[in-house]
Amino acid sequence: MQSSLLKYRQAVMVLRTAGGLLRPARPMSSSAVAEPAGPSIRTDSVPGPRSKQLMEEANKKQLPHGIYFFADYSKSSGNYIVDVDGNTLLDMFMQISSLPFGYNHPALQKVAKSKEFLEMSINRPALGVCPPSDWVDRLNASLLSVAPKGLSRVQTMMCGSCANENAIKMLFMRYMAKQRAGRPVSQQELDSTMLNEPPGTPRLSILSFKRSFHGRTLGVLSCTRSKAIHKLDVPAFQWPAVDFPAYKYPLEQHQEHNAKQEKLSLAQVEETVNRQRATEPVAGLIVEPILAEGGDIHARPEYFRALRSLCSKLDVPLLVDEVQTGGGLCGTYWAHEQWGLDSPPDAVTFSKRTLLGGIYFSDNLVPDQQYRVYNTWLGEPSKVMLLEAVIRTIKEEKLMDSVLEAGTALTKGLEGLSQRYPQLINSPRGLGIMCAVDFADTNSRNEAVQRLRNKGIHTGGCGEVGLRFRPALIFKEKHAKLFLETFDSVLKSMAK
């Protein structure tokens, strides 16, 4: 795994040094926020009594959630979150991986204090109706400045589910436009769709992977196959799902097994697409670069290159869901940029660390009429303003370099610990700082999350047995070392 990782990283370095999208615009400067020297825990365990009291109140007023603790955001800074009981934790989870720069970053403070940010916050436009004068400039300076190669259009949305829902709508529309081959929409189509019936409402499907997660609204939930608790009791479309390669890690040490698994998966894709033609044809395939909620399942670039080719051969558009992998934590702004594709995905969706949802897409996915992929807000300019500062700061401070350094330290450390505690943890893996390790079972994973939190390290689980790390882009090697020492002591105490 290690040498495989290093190979990626070297390739990424080469790419970027050669003039990639994230080449530093200026020499590295330091706008990093002042941080505490390390975690400090004042209560017997986290959550402390004040958090517990607030949870009880919240659970009477909202849906009861599995809240970890209540936080004091005015006291939090950089990589450290402070809770309402005065505990300071190193945050390696970052609001389910949705905060790019941790807490109270100066670059974002500056934007949020500006007159323009205030105006966009209180006069929020409906972007499909009356966009602000600088909207196109803002897109150019933010999302379009890091557009995946080959995709020159972007549509902002509100969140990840919404991005994926609208992306698959575009896939369905593209499929039907091809079927019509220039024929105008018929009255029968218009009438029948009002009854949810064909031909206007076609029987089409989206192909996804088992263990994938693409959101929780009903369309994308039909693609999601991560956990039963995400899906139970909710009606779903009868869409197909195929096996993701059943990799063994480290990837490099199981080349033969892994290549065979990839072939099996690709054969399933082809067979399923062909079988579906008779019933509910596949209008598109959706895949995450790393199956995150499903347990941080990393794959080889070789697989994705083959998948891209296969999709082209089968005329099935490829939708890459970068909601969790995008935004720089993998060491490139988009994880799929490390696959070495000959031709780009047909669409790429994003959210979380990009601060708002959205879709990059190719020209051939533009619907033939306005108002077909639409909603009231269509995103939000104030989020795009913050994102602009994030992207500029990534470049100025060469944060992709430090992400790779910190990620290497973290993954190497996890490798070392898994050799020391093989009965407890296995399969250390990472791309940039998007790292994970598996526990022997769910209980011990949950136990580790709690023990880490009690020692001032905030992480989260994923899949059945995964412990995932989702630190901010300002997470450095020193933070990785601090975590690894604590994790060592936690594992030692658990091994007893």
Place this chain on the structure above:
Amino acid sequence: MQSSLLKYRQAVMVLRTAGGLLRPARPMSSSAVAEPAGPSIRTDSVPGPRSKQLMEEANKKQLPHGIYFFADYSKSSGNYIVDVDGNTLLDMFMQISSLPFGYNHPALQKVAKSKEFLEMSINRPALGVCPPSDWVDRLNASLLSVAPKGLSRVQTMMCGSCANENAIKMLFMRYMAKQRAGRPVSQQELDSTMLNEPPGTPRLSILSFKRSFHGRTLGVLSCTRSKAIHKLDVPAFQWPAVDFPAYKYPLEQHQEHNAKQEKLSLAQVEETVNRQRATEPVAGLIVEPILAEGGDIHARPEYFRALRSLCSKLDVPLLVDEVQTGGGLCGTYWAHEQWGLDSPPDAVTFSKRTLLGGIYFSDNLVPDQQYRVYNTWLGEPSKVMLLEAVIRTIKEEKLMDSVLEAGTALTKGLEGLSQRYPQLINSPRGLGIMCAVDFADTNSRNEAVQRLRNKGIHTGGCGEVGLRFRPALIFKEKHAKLFLETFDSVLKSMAK
């Protein structure tokens, strides 16, 4: 229609004077923003050349939308929007009815300048994981302070589609919990839902009304029946839809006809729910207080009271979609508060003028486990902070009173004009400032929207022939008069 309207309004006045939720907290103060004296148009038509140029650029970078014009939000104020060509328009559309107070309102400026707003903007928490310390207080001071009677819980979401998607998920979960009657979830259910198959993925439906609009993601799009363009080419669940009463307006002048139509609609609901039991049982019914996108179809409170009773009898939870009717423009914060229900709806969804989406719901809709209705952000604290100021200002400045005054003036004026130009417009109707009038055909409606815009009045269409008005809550009688004069001249020019 007029006397029916007045009756509502009187009843609403009585309700509020008697100590309703929106009783003014303090004597009326004036924080209204300075406004231009009236519209002014500098270009031959709206959009002007600068807007057109920006549209062209935007259409190359995004999905091509039907943008009306690009706006200069720093110059816009109160009820007036200024476009990039220097035109000033009286805005009676307010970003598809999503801005409660128009532009640059002092109460919102104050919030947006605060330290707390800045912190919540740049440290946006994942609310299911690490909410801010004051989260419950904020909910109490905002959404829960205007909670519909009988609904003491609220879950924030991102937008209206997301609110409705998650609300119907709660209805499905409630249905299955009832079916289980305390039996634990079986392994077969857990396994089958991973394949999108029963019993874990049940075959259930949501009943909606023809001409309704509930959003555009795939679950709620299956409920939406407004226009073919919203639905064409997108797979849908085979859920049932029944006729909304085919009212004649003014409602009061067609009592016999309207009562008969209501009975027909209710009979369809009952018959459909009973028929579905054998195939895809109805887990809930979703309805808008005014079918807005479908053409501003107003109904009588009598109908909704009968519908509530019928739903109780059939054991079908009632979900009231107040995305477009909520937030005060109907003269009460929620439109359904004017129905005089004996028992509350089971859930009420909102978005647009509440600045973020969400769901009020009864205790019996709380799922039996955490993490079943969930997503990364689950709403946004900074939006709730703005909403808190909106609700406080509504009370302090008695805006529900002025909404009723302005709405009466607007509806009365529309009634007068429809008597003067019966060949052009008909069916004037309104609840508060949520007003509309129908044109003889789509072309003349579109023509009127354009002519109004060229004269400095910004409105929007709805349904096939409706012209809808969605002004801000600071829209006063004087603005109504100004509009009516312009509309008169437009109709006069069209009548020639």
